[in-house]
Amino acid sequence: xxxxxxxxxxLPEMTDEQFSLWRELLEARTGIYVTEQRKSFLQSSLxxxxxxxxxxxxxxxxxxxxxxxxGNIEWAKLVDRLTVQETRFYRDPAAFEYVSKxxxxxxxxxxxxxxxxxxSVGCSSGEEVYSLAVLAHEILEDDxxxxxxxVTGTDISVPVLNKARQGSFSQRRLVTLPExxxxxxxxxxxSEQYQVIxxxxxxxxxxxxxxxQLDKVAKTTRHIxxxxxxxxYFRHWRRQEILNHLVDRLAPGGLLLIGMGxxxxxxxxxxxxxxxxxxxxxxxxx
Ligand SMILES: C[S@@+](CC[C@H](N)C(=O)[O-])C[C@H]1O[C@@H](n2cnc3c(N)ncnc32)[C@H](O)[C@@H]1O
Numbered sequence: 001x002x003x004x005x006x007x008x009x010x011l012p013e014m015t016d017e018q019f020s021l022w023r024e025l026l027e028a029r030t031g032i033y034v035t036e037q038r039k040s041f042l043q044s045s046l047x048x049x050x051x052x053x054x055x056x057x058x059x060x061x062x063x064x065x066x067x068x069x070x071g072n073i074e075w076a077k078l079v080d081r082l083t084v085q086e087t088r089f090y091r092d093p094a095a096f097e098y099v100s101k102x103x104x105x106x107x108x109x110x111x112x113x114x115x116x117x118x119x120s121v122g123c124s125s126g127e128e129v130y131s132l133a134v135l136a137h138e139i140l141e142d143d144x145x146x147x148x149x150x151v152t153g154t155d156i157s158v159p160v161l162n163k164a165r166q167g168s169f170s171q172r173r174l175v176t177l178p179e180x181x182x183x184x185x186x187x188x189x190x191s192e193q194y195q196v197i198x199x200x201x202x203x204x205x206x207x208x209x210x211x212x213q214l215d216k217v218a219k220t221t222r223h224i225x226x227x228x229x230x231x232x233y234f235r236h237w238r239r240q241e242i243l244n245h246l247v248d249r250l251a252p253g254g255l256l257l258i259g260m261g262x263x264x265x266x267x268x269x270x271x272x273x274x275x276x277x278x279x280x281x282x283x284x285x286x
Contacts, residue, residue, distance in 0.1 A: 011047045011056055014039070018058045022046065025066070026082055029075070030156060031212045031242075032233045045081040080157040084233070087124040089131050089177040092228060094278040095257055096135060099224060102255050103139045106223070110140065116149040119222045121211060121246070122230030123153030126164030126204075127173065132226060133200045134177075134185050146199070154209035161206045167196035212238075214245035221251035228259040239263050247271055250284045257281040 014022070022042060023034045034042045046058065053074070055061045065071045065078065090096050103116065110116045116136055120128045129151050136149040155161050174182050174194055186194040209217060211230065225246050231239045239262070247268050250256055256271065258280050271282035 014043050031238050033235050049078050049081050080159045085124045085160050087127045089127045098279050110148045117222045118151040118224040120153045121227035123155050125160050129153035129204050130196050133204050134181050151204050153206045156210045165206050167201050168193045220249050223251050224255045226257050231262045252286040254284045
């Protein structure tokens with residue numbers, strides 16, 4: 001059948017067994033738990049990729065991913081389809097407001113030897129990383145410390161990280177960013193895209209990290225760990241494990257900020273919850 005024939009052909013509904021198999025594989029490799037309600041998302045994402053590789057059988061494609069020697073290469077492409085990558089600049093204004101307060105309160109201690117070190121976990125296409133970088137630059141610039149920060153973005157998906165590294169966004173993507181920041185920190189290129197300026201880009205870096213494997217990540221001492229809209233796809237016990245690992249990678253006095261309500265009843269002896277704000281955050285004890 002021709003390539004175009006494949007793109008038009010409707011794939012059959014997944015059976016319950018096929019759904020279980022794929023769901024288990026996704027959870028084992030990424031931590032993402034697909035509920036029954038989200039079965040259609042799993043199915044349509046799989047179908048999209050299966051059409052591209054001209055496969056119309058869920059079982060056959062599963063075998064290819066799990067047992068074929070090239071399976072890992074195909075998995076890297078598939079995982080990009082199976083994850084929700086929705087993001088935007090300044091997605092959660094209350095959280096950014098709090099980060100701003102935190103940087104203001106601690107900025108005296110940051111310098112070139114001890115730069116403000118921020119980690120965006122599950123950063124998707126980079127909007128979160130650049131929002132944090134712009135915010136840090138804006139605050140530290142007042143004290144002539146605009147070179148004393150770095151923001152690292154990590155994600156499981158290599159394609160989305162490549163996009164993030166480019167730092168190039170359409171005007172539509174910038175609308176949630178205050179106008180002043182758009183003008184100061186982005187330049188329009190020939191193709192109507194807006195590029196993050198080099199002064200910001202040079203303070204950012206991106207790397208592939210699967211948050212199921214945080215034990216392999218060095219116990220760095222980040223000042224801010226920002227992990228929003230990621231834990232929501234994981235089961236409760238896994239969220240706890242991930243948060244425990246993140247606390248181990250936070251500097252004393254550091255800030256851990258997660259999505260509002262993403263973990264309501266978690267406690268850890270090394271952190272104190274932030275109270276009285278419209279955010280879910282914790283400060284590591286000194
Ligand atoms: C909905 S986006 C959130 C993006 C950003 N944090 C925000 O709030 O706008 C979720 C991101 O988590 C990433 N992700 C999902 N599972 C992951 C895992 N096991 N390890 C690392 N990143 C993962 C996805 O690839 C996706 O980019």
